[in-house]
Amino acid sequence: QRFKRTNNQSTECTMKFTNAILAAALAGLMAPFVAGVPATTDIYYHEKPAAIGPSMWTFSSAGLQIHSADGSKLIKSHSGPSLECPIGQGCFFFDVVTDGHKYVWATSLHTSPNRVDVFSIESGEYVGAVKSCSTPLGLDYLPNREEVWVRCAGPDGGNPDSAHQTVISTSSLAAATEEVFLKDGRAYGRSVFHDTLGNYGYSTVHNDNVVYKVDLAARVPVSNFTVDEKAQASYDMTYSPENKHVYVRSRVCCSCGFDGADLGTCPSSVQKIDILVGPSAGQNVDGTCGGGCEGSTADVLGVIEYDTVGGSVVAKHNIKEGTGFGATPQSSPDGKHIVLFGNDGGKNLRILEAQGNGQPSTVAFDIPLDFSNVPPGREAVRDFAFVQWKNHDIIALSTAFDNNLALIDLSMTPPKHVNLKLSNAAETTGSGRGSGRMIEWVYGTDYLWVDGAGANELYVVRLSADGDISKAVVERTIPEVSSSLMLYVEDYADRKNEMMMTELIKSVTADGAVVASSDETPEAVDEDKIVSEVKSQLQKEGYLREEDDDEDEKANAIAIAALAIGLVSLLLNIVLLLHITMAKKDTAGPESAPARDDIVTLGSKRVA
Numbered sequence: 319q320r321f322k323r324t325n326n327q328s329t330e331c332t333m334k335f336t337n338a339i340l341a342a343a344l345a346g347l348m349a350p351f352v353a354g355v356p357a358t359t360d361i362y363y364h365e366k367p368a369a370i371g372p373s374m375w376t377f378s379s380a381g382l383q384i385h386s387a388d389g390s391k392l393i394k395s396h397s398g399p400s401l402e403c404p405i406g407q408g409c410f411f412f413d414v415v416t417d418g419h420k421y422v423w424a425t426s427l428h429t430s431p432n433r434v435d436v437f438s439i440e441s442g443e444y445v446g447a448v449k450s451c452s453t454p455l456g457l458d459y460l461p462n463r464e465e466v467w468v469r470c471a472g473p474d475g476g477n478p479d480s481a482h483q484t485v486i487s488t489s490s491l492a493a494a495t496e497e498v499f500l501k502d503g504r505a506y507g508r509s510v511f512h513d514t515l516g517n518y519g520y521s522t523v524h525n526d527n528v529v530y531k532v533d534l535a536a537r538v539p540v541s542n543f544t545v546d547e548k549a550q551a552s553y554d555m556t557y558s559p560e561n562k563h564v565y566v567r568s569r570v571c572c573s574c575g576f577d578g579a580d581l582g583t584c585p586s587s588v589q590k591i592d593i594l595v596g597p598s599a600g601q602n603v604d605g606t607c608g609g610g611c612e613g614s615t616a617d618v619l620g621v622i623e624y625d626t627v628g629g630s631v632v633a634k635h636n637i638k639e640g641t642g643f644g645a646t647p648q649s650s651p652d653g654k655h656i657v658l659f660g661n662d663g664g665k666n667l668r669i670l671e672a673q674g675n676g677q678p679s680t681v682a683f684d685i686p687l688d689f690s691n692v693p694p695g696r697e698a699v700r701d702f703a704f705v706q707w708k709n710h711d712i713i714a715l716s717t718a719f720d721n722n723l724a725l726i727d728l729s730m731t732p733p734k735h736v737n738l739k740l741s742n743a744a745e746t747t748g749s750g751r752g753s754g755r756m757i758e759w760v761y762g763t764d765y766l767w768v769d770g771a772g773a774n775e776l777y778v779v780r781l782s783a784d785g786d787i788s789k790a791v792v793e794r795t796i797p798e799v800s801s802s803l804m805l806y807v808e809d810y811a812d813r814k815n816e817m818m819m820t821e822l823i824k825s826v827t828a829d830g831a832v833v834a835s836s837d838e839t840p841e842a843v844d845e846d847k848i849v850s851e852v853k854s855q856l857q858k859e860g861y862l863r864e865e866d867d868d869e870d871e872k873a874n875a876i877a878i879a880a881l882a883i884g885l886v887s888l889l890l891n892i893v894l895l896l897h898i899t900m901a902k903k904d905t906a907g908p909e910s911a912p913a914r915d916d917i918v919t920l921g922s923k924r925v926a
Contacts (some may be wrong), residue, residue, distance in 0.1 A: 369440045372808040374767055378800035379408030384442045387760045389778035389794045394442040403428050414803050415457040417488045419811040423466050425454035439809050452480035462513045464488045472504045498537050500530050510557040520564055522552045546619050548594040550607045554646045560653030560672040564624050567646050571607040572616035573598035580616040613661030613695035617644035625676050633678035641666045650704045664689030664698030683733050690720040700754020708785030714766055716755040718748025723768055725787040736788050740777045747773035756804040769801045
């Protein structure tokens with residue numbers, strides 16, 4: 319039986335509760351006056367400017383520029399010299415990633431020794447750097463472990479003891495880094511991580527036909543699987559959380575430099591090679607291996623689909639027959655679709671649909687693209703964005719060879735495809751480096767950014783309010799901005815806090831207890847309802863007796879309920895103040911942009 323409180327005990331409880339509240343309030347009010355000496359930390363936090371908010375970051379040889387998410391304002395810029403980039407050579411950032419709540423990380427190849435540069439999400443300021451393994455190329459953020467994994471080429475003449483991966487703690491820049499060695503010698507490659515993979519990740523190497531399974535805790539490879547017995551190696555790779563399969567692009571050896579060869583022109587490294595696949599299979603002829611054979615007639619092994627649960631290869635995929643050879647796989651963030659960017663001169667886009675674990679993926683769509691001016695056998699697309707906007711599943715992709723942005727609506731049958739002209743320039747505004755353009759979606763809004771690095775321009779595309787891709791427009795062209803990497807950055811902890819406050823406000827206004835006017839001032843509090851609810855809760859917890867109706871008990875109930883009303887009023891004022899503050903901070907777009915909670919998204923293109 320629950321213990322019942324006496325009148326004196328209830329009064330004592332009330333007084334203790336009241337005193338505790340008053341003590342906490344006084345402590346908060348007096349805190350600024352207690353310290354009698356200047357405090358550098360206090361000055362920093364009180365005088366620093368407001369957070370820059372959701373923004374688009376563009377890295378280039380000239381440094382870094384940060385724009386508002388709608389492109390209307392340049393918020394901050396860092397010159398190359400301020401980032402310690404060599405004068406005359408400029409900056410060379412190879413990859414960038416955000417942890418979504420504190421920092422932006424960028425691999426820096428313009429410094430020696432190589433490092434990862436770190437920037438503050440809140441202010442955009444350069445924080446410093448963390449030393450990395452040699453030739454840092456890829457970056458992956460693992461949110462559940464609060465770690466950034468850096469994929470490097472590994473040992474070289476200047477750093478013979480370098481590892482192939484460096485692990486950086488995002489919770490402390492001063493924490494010691496850890497290293498992972500995959501094999502002997504130098505080895506470029508890619509890595510995939512995801513929380514559905516548990517304690518493991520996978521890494522490819524450019525000079526071996528195996529993919530390594532890495533223990534994230536022990537920091538060592540624990541096993542590997544063979545891509546294909548006839549493959550020379552692998553490089554590009556993606557992961558689908560839908561079926562827990564990895565998709566690996568195989569690399570082969572091919573003949574070159576003579577009539578009838580798999581590849582017309584040989585690269586610099588040529589030797590007699592035993593060719594295992596393609597038209598020259600079984601011959602020992604002049605040839606080459608690896609990336610140089612991508613798109614050649616020997617590139618027939620295609621994409622290997624491997625089941626990480628069952629530990630076996632379940633399928634091999636290639637692009638549409640008759641269009642070309644070989645493809646780079648990329649998964650949608652939810653893993654339901656895997657896009658094959660083919661070496662077909664920009665003719666077609668093949669999209670696979672993930673099936674159950676252990677089951678081969680199937681061809682969902684073959685979508686004609688018809689990009690212009692793409693050389694035969696070249697991969698036309700470098701970057702992409704998956705967007706779910708107003709119940710439309712949209713893929714956005716572009717090429718450096720013409721000025722069109724392809725928008726594909728997968729929610730329609732058959733998929734709808736339109737081209738949006740980014741520029742009226744006679745020549746392409748795309749960069750000569752690589753084959754595609756960078757594309758970034760401003761998460762939760764109707765904005766897409768596309769680079770025009772060849773003309774030092776950026777294009778801000780706005781999707782229509784109803785999601786119809788044929789109504790998309792180029793809303794803004796930003797001139798005189800060089801770009802080699804582009805990243806949308808937002809403090810998602812702020813977003814989460816804002817959503818929590820919104821839900822709290824909804825919860826206290828749902829029953830009409832508080833009604834906010836247009837200037838967000840509370841107008842009315844249903845005191846009788848609060849008193850009744852507080853009294854009921856106190857009786858439930860045993861602080862008041864339900865059967866006792868004397869005057870002292872009533873007085874206790876009224877006193878505690880009055881205190882509760884005061885606390886609720888204080889809480890509501892704090893919530894409304896925070897709500898107004900967050901609303902002022904939100905610079906994700908113009909006032910006409912839809913509310914975030916109306917949007918369902920597939921998320922970032924990165925699979926973390």
